[in-house]
Amino acid sequence: MAKDGLIKTGIKGLDSILLGGIPRSNVILVQGVTGSGKTLMGSEFVYRGVVQYNEPGLIVVFETNPDKLIRDAAGFGWNLDELQQQKKLQIIFTSPQVFDQELRSPDSLLLETAKEMGAQRIFVDGVGLLNTNLVDSNFVHRTYRELLQQLIESLSRENLAAMFSLEIGKAHASIAAAESIDFLADTVIQLGRERHGRRIHRSVEILKSRGQDFEGGEHTMQVTGGWGLEIFRRVQAPLPAKSMQPTSSIMRSVIGVEAVDTLIGGGIFDGSTTMVVGVSGVGKTVLGTQILREGALRQKTRGLLISLDEHPAQIVRNAQTMGLNLEEQVADGTIQILFESPQELDIDKHYARIVQIIEEHDIQRMVIDGMTSYSTAIGEIGVYRDFFHAMVAYSKQRLMTTFFNYENPEFLGISSYMPDFPVSSIVDNLILLSLVEINNSLHRCISVVKSRGSKHSFDTREFVIGQGGISLVPLQQNLVPTLPLQSYSSLLSRAPTRFSVPTRTNNGAAVKDNK
Amino acid sequence: MELSLQDCLDGVGISLLSEWDVLIFVYRHKASLISADQIARLIGYPSRIVNDVLDRLEREGLIERSRPSHGAHFYRILTSMDSGRWLCLRQLISLSEGRAGRLRLAERLKAPLSDSGRKEQAS
Numbered sequence: 001m002a003k004d005g006l007i008k009t010g011i012k013g014l015d016s017i018l019l020g021g022i023p024r025s026n027v028i029l030v031q032g033v034t035g036s037g038k039t040l041m042g043s044e045f046v047y048r049g050v051v052q053y054n055e056p057g058l059i060v061v062f063e064t065n066p067d068k069l070i071r072d073a074a075g076f077g078w079n080l081d082e083l084q085q086q087k088k089l090q091i092i093f094t095s096p097q098v099f100d101q102e103l104r105s106p107d108s109l110l111l112e113t114a115k116e117m118g119a120q121r122i123f124v125d126g127v128g129l130l131n132t133n134l135v136d137s138n139f140v141h142r143t144y145r146e147l148l149q150q151l152i153e154s155l156s157r158e159n160l161a162a163m164f165s166l167e168i169g170k171a172h173a174s175i176a177a178a179e180s181i182d183f184l185a186d187t188v189i190q191l192g193r194e195r196h197g198r199r200i201h202r203s204v205e206i207l208k209s210r211g212q213d214f215e216g217g218e219h220t221m222q223v224t225g226g227w228g229l230e231i232f233r234r235v236q237a238p239l240p241a242k243s244m245q246p247t248s249s250i251m252r253s254v255i256g257v258e259a260v261d262t263l264i265g266g267g268i269f270d271g272s273t274t275m276v277v278g279v280s281g282v283g284k285t286v287l288g289t290q291i292l293r294e295g296a297l298r299q300k301t302r303g304l305l306i307s308l309d310e311h312p313a314q315i316v317r318n319a320q321t322m323g324l325n326l327e328e329q330v331a332d333g334t335i336q337i338l339f340e341s342p343q344e345l346d347i348d349k350h351y352a353r354i355v356q357i358i359e360e361h362d363i364q365r366m367v368i369d370g371m372t373s374y375s376t377a378i379g380e381i382g383v384y385r386d387f388f389h390a391m392v393a394y395s396k397q398r399l400m401t402t403f404f405n406y407e408n409p410e411f412l413g414i415s416s417y418m419p420d421f422p423v424s425s426i427v428d429n430l431i432l433l434s435l436v437e438i439n440n441s442l443h444r445c446i447s448v449v450k451s452r453g454s455k456h457s458f459d460t461r462e463f464v465i466g467q468g469g470i471s472l473v474p475l476q477q478n479l480v481p482t483l484p485l486q487s488y489s490s491l492l493s494r495a496p497t498r499f500s501v502p503t504r505t506n507n508g509a510a511v512k513d514n515k
Numbered sequence: 516m517e518l519s520l521q522d523c524l525d526g527v528g529i530s531l532l533s534e535w536d537v538l539i540f541v542y543r544h545k546a547s548l549i550s551a552d553q554i555a556r557l558i559g560y561p562s563r564i565v566n567d568v569l570d571r572l573e574r575e576g577l578i579e580r581s582r583p584s585h586g587a588h589f590y591r592i593l594t595s596m597d598s599g600r601w602l603c604l605r606q607l608i609s610l611s612e613g614r615a616g617r618l619r620l621a622e623r624l625k626a627p628l629s630d631s632g633r634k635e636q637a638s
Contacts, residue, residue: 067543084545093544095553098587102548109584110548 006212007121007161010048011041013231013352017206017215022187026210027152028163029127029181032191037202037223038165039064040072041191042123044228045163046089047078049121055161056088057121058114060099062129066091076228087117096130100147103154111158120161127151127164127181148184186210191221197379199344204231220348232348236386256294257287259446259463259472260431265454268429271399272452273392277406277417278433282444283465284405285310287433288367289319290469291403293326296334301364301401303329304336304357308345308373312337323467336361342377347387355394363400370405371418385421392426411435414492417449428452434460436491445491446472460491518606520623526603528575532624533560537568539611541578541590542604550586577604 006021015021022028028045030038046057061069069091070080083089090113094102102110114122130151131144155162166181182188187210192203202221206214220232254267261267268274278284292303307315312330315337319326329335336357340350357363368374371388378384388404395402404427406418416422417430430450436443447460462473462485475484488496518526529535536558541547547554555565569590572578576596581589596604610616 065543066545070545090546092546092548094548094587095550098548098550098553098585101585101587105585107584109581109587109589113546113589 008048008053009045010052011044011229011231012227013219013233014204014229017204017219017231017233018209019212019214022209023211024161025156026186027155027184028161028187028189029166029185030163030189030191031166031168031182033169033193034167036191036193037221037229038167038191039069039125040223041189041229042125042163042165043069043073043080044076044078046121046123047073047080047083047228049161050083050088051078055120056117057090057123058110058117058119058160059089059091060110060122060124061091061093062096062099062126064125066093075225077226078228090117090119096132099124100130100151103151114158114160120159121163122155122160123163123165125165126167128166145184148181152184182207192218201346220346222346222349230349232346232352234348234386235351235383235390254299255291256298257290257470259461259470260287260291260448262472263431263446263448263457263459263461264429264451265456268401268451269453270401271396272401272428273395273426274401274403274429274431275406275417275427276403276431276433277408277414279409279411279435280407282433282435283463283470284407284433285315285318285369286322286324286465286469288369288403288405289315289322289324289326292335292365292367293319293324293329293469295365296329299365302334302336302361303365303367304338304354304361304363306338306354306366306368307370308340308342308377309369311339315339322465322469324469333361336363342373345374345377347374347378347383351387351390354391358394358398358400365401366395367403368405370407372407372409381421388421389426429454432492434492436462436485436496438488438496445485446470447492460485518603520607520610520619523603523606523610524623526600527607528577528600529607530624531568532621533564534568534572535607535611535620535624536560537565538572538577538592539608541572542592542608545591547590548587549590550588552586554590 005024007024008015008021009018030041032038043059046059049055049057059069073080080089080091084091092110092113094110099110102108105111113119127148130147152162164181164185186208188207190205190207192201192205194201194203202223203218204221205218206216215233217234217236219234222230222232224230255261255264276284276287288305292305295301295303305315310318316326316330326335330337338354338357340353358366368391374387375384378387391402391404394400408414408417409419414432414434417432428450429448429452432447432449434445434447436445444463444465445460446463448456448458461475463470464473475486483498485491485496487498489499490497524530529538537554537560540554540558551566551569552562554569555562558565569578569580573580576593579591579593594601607620611620
């Protein structure tokens with residue numbers, strides 16, 4: 001038990017959204033539909049109590065065969081049999097009638113057992129079944145609410161930290177039961193199991209918890225083989241105040257990529273966020289890789305590259321062909337690469353993984369390559385936006401310099417930077433990479449469209465990708481065989497038009513220059 | 516060493532299917548806080564038979580039964596039985612975990628039950 005009077009569930013991630021744990025005297029109700037993980041959560045509450053906090057416990061079941069409970073627990077690496085032999089855990093199979101009598105009886109066998117083993121936690125699986133036991137041993141009829149009150153009173157008297165499970169969503173009777181116990185319980189945890197497309201998504205939500213604050217909303221829950229339950233806080237939940245950091249700095253860092261540094265005014269503010277927008281093949285990934293490599297080599301910043309499209313080995317190989325050797329940095333950990341398949345991507349879990357890597361490796365520069373894959377993988381625009389906002393907020397809190405690559409689907413001209421949702425107010429810098437058709441060849445161009453707090457260049461510059469990555473084409477040595485870019489207008493529309501510079505004849509009349 | 520089915524049954528001291536069914540119920544439920552009547556309802560035997568079987572299993576040192584509390588007892592397998600008997604029990608439990616094993620056990624245990632057992636169950 002924590003010193004502050006909170007009991008820690010020990011369930012990975014749950015205590016975090018409960019801001020440390022649950023007040024010791026609270027009666028906890030876990031409710032949900034069939035298969036939502038109620039029995040598992042209750043069993044883990046008792047198991048973690050034993051193994052992590054040395055708090056022996058009881059698991060009371062009415063319908064589940066203890067043999068199967070032990071078998072299933074073994075799949076998570078929990079040896080409940082051994083704990084029973086050590087008298088730290090007792091699984092008791094009983095009936096609702098006997099359980100009810102036992103809790104109200106001064107010579108109760110159940111409470112005697114709890115006392116003998118020094119039990120501090122109890123999980124009662126299927127408290128809704130008590131609804132069928134409304135006549136007590138003296139043949140006095142009670143309401144279900146009275147029965148629950150008696151149950152809670154008995155457990156409070158014994159100072160046992162109690163967790164009940166209740167199955168909901170089956171019938172009107174169970175709804176009434178849920179309403180009663182919802183009110184009587186101090187902490188109500190709702191578990192969900194919903195279809196998202198063709199996959200199953202498990203969720204957990206704290207509906208109430210008397211005497212404490214908690215992170216509301218629907219968080220992701222996962223059943224992990226060899227471990228148990230893992231809770232991942234919803235991505236948009238505000239971060240705890242303890243991790244607050246300065247969100248802006250006057251310190252500018254040279255990115256180390258000439259094309260960017262030149263156009264953006266000599267560097268970028270630490271903790272700023274930059275969106276790199278461009279069509280497929282224009283060089284977004286190369287720029288991202290170059291930014292991380294330059295950071296690791298010259299700025300001594302640790303980097304993270306996140307991709308839903310390419311495996312780390314493929315990223316390293318492709319970079320190698322550009323003369324950007326990442327092997328050494330990846331091997332020594334100065335550059336981390338996180339790849340997760342977009343198939344069945346669980347965004348809360350993914351976000352938690354990103355945060356974990358950033359904090360473990362003290363990442364200062366991050367490239368997300370790219371946002372379009374997230375849009376496809378997540379599906380729901382609201383969740384996609386939440387993820388993006390959360391990443392921006394987290395980057396700023398850590399004073400981390402972050403680049404988001406976004407593949408704009410519009411090949412010929414751009415009508416909006418990101419068709420998915422407006423972005424210009426969220427990011428600090430906006431870099432546009434474009435393909436420009438001149439005569440019969442495509443040229444790559446870079447424009448800094450926005451850079452907060454910087455006197456950036458509005459020039460669109462041509463760049464090439466070669467050994468070492470992206471480099472600007474010098475203005476004086478333009479490689480365009482016809483005329484330099486300055487000779488064209490409407491470059492961003494990708495329909496460049498040559499200027500017609502007016503000249504004058506000997507008598508002063510204006511004529512068009514047809515150069 | 517693998518013992519024959521009959522050796523195991525003899526080693527444990529089980530001769531009736533009702534004895535086996537009550538014993539395996541107690542084994543699978545580890546610590547049951549329950550009345551004999553409730554066990555009878557759960558396994559589908561008359562209460563009188565289950566009461567008799569529980570008495571016998573306790574006398575035989577196969578299960579332990581706590582003091583009563585409102586008609587309920589704690590029932591547990593007595594793990595302090597001698598190793599030979601425990602080995603036999605484990606072998607029978609292992610056998611009963613499959614459908615074929617269960618049928619073999621039921622077949623073998625039916626015979627001693629034939630006359631007296633059927634009368635018991637009919638009553």
